[in-house]
C-alpha cells in the first residue's frame with residue numbers, strides 16, 4: 178500500500194483527484210522552496226556554530242533539582258541562545274510557562290511605577306491586553322502604576338511615524354513591537370521594517386527599551402530583531418525555537434541590563450539567574466533548538482503550499498500565494514462556517530495524536546464567539562506542531578500554522594481539502 182506515493186496517499190484517504198491537484202501545486206513551488214532551503218541552511222549553521230563555540234557536551238544534559246545552583250547545562254543553553262540572537266545575555270527557562278509569561282516577565286521587570294509603555298504597532302496580541310491592563314486584570318501593569326499608549330498603524334499597514342513621535346514623552350520607557358500579526362489582519366513585519374522602526378524610536382530617545390514579541394518569527398529570516406537594534410526579543414519555546422521538542426518554556430534575549438532585571442523578577446531580588454533547576458529539560462531545549470531551523474523551514478513551505486492551493490480554489494489567503502513570509506501563520510478565508518469546520522476536521526484527522534477525534538466549535542473563555550480548534554500534538558498546545566483554529570464568525574477565517582516536517586504539513590493541507598471535498602463543499606478539478 179505504501180509502495181508508491183500515490184498508493185500511500187490513497188491509503189491515507191486522499192483521492193487521485195486531490196493527489197494530482199496537490200502534486201501540480203507543489204511542482205510549481207520548487208523555486209520558492211529552494212529559497213527557503215537556503216535560509217534553513219544558513220540558520221542551521223548559525224545554531225551549530227553557537228553550540229560548538231560554547232563546547233556543548235553530554236554533561237550538559239544532566240538534570241538538576243532543588244535550587245539548581247551550578248547548572249552548567251542551563252548556563253550553556255543561555256549562552257547558546259545569546260549567541261544565536263546576537264545579544265549580551267539570555268534567559269531561557271522551563272519556569273517560564275508560555276509566551277505570554279515571557280512577555281509579562283520582560284515588561285514587568287523593566288518597568289517601574291510612573292513609566293509608560295507604548296505599542297507603536299497598534300493593538301497587541303489578545304493576552305497582552307490583560308498584562309497591560311487594557312482589560313482590567315489582577316496584577317496588570319496598570320495596577321502597578323504603568324501607563325500605556327497605543328499608536329495605530331496607517332491604513333496600508335505601515336508605521337505612523339508622526340503619531341509615534343508625538344506619543345513619546347519623558348515617561349516612555351519601553352516600546353513593545355509585535356513582529357507577527359497573530360490573529361489580526363495587519364501584515365507581519367519583516368526584520369528590516371522592525372529595524373527601521375527601532376532606529377526611528379532610538380533617534381528620538383536612545384534610552385527607550387525596544388522589546389520585540391518574536392513569537393512565530395524565529396528562524397524565518399536570516400536575521401532576528403536583536404540583530405537590528407532590539408534591546409529584548411521574547412518568545413515561546415512551544416513555538417519556533419523549541420523545534421517541537423521543548424516541552425515547556427520561554428526565552429528573553431537582550432542586553433545584560435534588561436535580561437538581569439528579568440532574572441530577578443522570575444526568581445527573587447537577590448537570587449537572580451543563579452537558581453532555577455532544569456529538571457532534565459536541557460537536552461530537549463538544546464536538541465529542539467538544533468532542529469528548529471529545519472522545522473520552521475518545513476512549516477513555512479506548508480504555509481506557502483496551503484496559500485497556493487486554496488487561492489487556486491478561489492479563497493483569499495493572507496499572506497497570499499506570492500508574498501514574502503515573515504512568520505509561519507497562514508490565514509484562509511472561507512466566508513462559510515461549514516467549510517471552516519471541514520478544514521479543521523481535515524487538519525485533526527491528519528494528526529499523529531488524537532486523529533480519531535472530531536473538533537467542534539465551543540465557547541472558549543475570553544472569546545466573544547465560538548472557536549474551533551484542531552490540534553493533535555505531542556506537546557499539549559504546541560503551535561509549532563500542525564494546528565488550526567478559527568473564530569466562528571464572518572469572515573470565517575481559519576488560521577493555520579506549524580507542522581514538524583514539511584511532509585506532515587503538506588498532508589494536513591491535503592487532508593483538509595479531502596474533507597471539504599468529501600462533504601461536497603468544494604469540487605477539485607484540474
Ligand SMILES: *Cc1c(COP(=O)(O)O)cnc(C)c1O
Pocket residue numbers: 275276277278302304355357358359390392393413
Ligand atoms: C503565541 C503568541 C503569544 C503568546 O504566547 P502563548 O505561549 O500562547 O502565551 C504572544 N504574542 C504572539 C504574537 C503570539 O503569536
